[in-house]
Amino acid sequence: MTDQRFEEQIRQICRNNREGLRTIYEDYCPMIFSVISDILKNRQDAEDVTSEFFIHLWDIADTYKPGRGHRAWMITIARNMAIDYLRKRNRETPSAEIPDYLLKKHFAEEQICHKLSLEQALMTLKEEERQIVNLKIMGELTFREIASLLKKPQGTVAWCYRTAIRKLREVQS
Secondary structure: OOHHHHHHHHHHHHOOOHHHHHHHHHHHHHHHHHHHHHHHOOHHHHHHHHHHHHHHHHHHHHHOOOOOOHHHHHHHHHHHHHHHHHHHHHHHOOOOOOOHHHHHHHHHHHHHHOOOOHHHHHHOOOHHHHHHHHHHHOOOOOHHHHHHHHOOOHHHHHHHHHHHHHHHHHHHO
C-alpha cells in the first residue's frame, strides 16, 4: 500500500468509516503480527496484541502525520504495544526459569527429530538479527528506516541483515 492510499484509509477511519480499517487490516495484519510475534514469542499472545493493535489504530488514526512513512509508524506502535504487554505480564506473573540443561536437551531433540521450518530457522538467529530480518522482509522497511527505528547505524543494520540471511541459508541447506 502506498503512503497516499494509506492516508486515504486513515481519513476514512477518522470519518468513522470501518472500510478504511478493514483495508489496512487486510494489507498489514501479517506484518503487524510478525513484528509482535517476534517480541512476544507466543502465538496466542501475539494474536491478542495484534487484534488490540487494530482497535488502537482506530482510536489513534487522527494522530497520524502524513508523509513520515506509515509502515514505520505502525511498526513502532506495534513494537511498543508488545513491549508494554510483556512488561504488564511480567509484573502480574512471576517467571519460572527453565534449567539450561533442559533447554539444551530440548533444542538438540528438536534438531534431530524435525527439519527446521522457517520459523524454527529464524529462532536460530540472535534476537537483533531476527528483528532486522522481520522488519526488512515483513515490514518492507529500508535499512535507513530500520536503523532509525532501532537507533543503530545503517551500516550495522545492513551488515546484521546480510549475516542473518547467510545463517538462514546455512540452516536450510
